[in-house]
Amino acid sequence: MTRRAVFLDRDGVLNQEVGYIHEVTDLNLIAGVAQAVKQLNQAGLFCCLVSNQSGPARGYYPASHVNALHDRLCQLLAAETGAHLDALYYCPYLSAPEGGTEPAYTRWSTWRKPNTGMLVAAAWAHDLDLNRSFMVGDKATDVDMAHNAGCSGILVQTGFGDRILSGRYQHQTKPDFIARDLLNAADWILQQIDVI
Numbered sequence: 001m002t003r004r005a006v007f008l009d010r011d012g013v014l015n016q017e018v019g020y021i022h023e024v025t026d027l028n029l030i031a032g033v034a035q036a037v038k039q040l041n042q043a044g045l046f047c048c049l050v051s052n053q054s055g056p057a058r059g060y061y062p063a064s065h066v067n068a069l070h071d072r073l074c075q076l077l078a079a080e081t082g083a084h085l086d087a088l089y090y091c092p093y094l095s096a097p098e099g100g101t102e103p104a105y106t107r108w109s110t111w112r113k114p115n116t117g118m119l120v121a122a123a124w125a126h127d128l129d130l131n132r133s134f135m136v137g138d139k140a141t142d143v144d145m146a147h148n149a150g151c152s153g154i155l156v157q158t159g160f161g162d163r164i165l166s167g168r169y170q171h172q173t174k175p176d177f178i179a180r181d182l183l184n185a186a187d188w189i190l191q192q193i194d195v196i
């Protein structure tokens with residue numbers, strides 16, 4: 001039977017938005033996030049990271065550094081509440097016009113948000129029902145990706161979320177729900193799955 005998923009953006013949703021993270025120890029969780037992921041785990045929802053990480057394409061650091069950041073992210077979640085992510089997807093690619101310089105990672109990719117490649121790949125690999133799934137992000141491109149794939153799109157006010165809502169960053173978007181933070185988003189998701 002296909003499962004519902006909650007897709008989670010990384011920076012500004014799970015961990016504090018501090019730009020490109022060059023030091024692994026500079027990745028730190030937003031308050032309440034470990035509790036929120038634990039609640040989603042306990043509800044049987046498939047929790048899946050989906051993140052644009054153009055650092056490798058820009059030549060800032062190798063892809064192995066992104067994996068080290070994700071190891072720390074998972075360790076912090078486990079240490080705080082025993083929460084876990086069921087899968088982690090990220091897009092290291094960036095086209096040259098957008099700033100890609102490292103040949104191995106410089107290309108257009110269906111995986112780069114707001115394209116739906118990461119969601120489609122996860123759905124195939126893990127038998128997920130995108131129409132009954134949720135995407136939580138802090139940018140308009142996260143909400144756009146959700147809607148492009150038929151998911152519900154939730155915008156959190158952490159990270160860039162407040163700047164999206166005030167029109168100071170990216171473009172206007174129409175999320176299905178605006179949440180204060182991931183904990184508030186998880187509450188709303190858990191209400192939805194009771195009724196749909």
Ligand SMILES: [Mg+2]
Binds near residue numbers: 009012
């Ligand atoms: Mg983000």
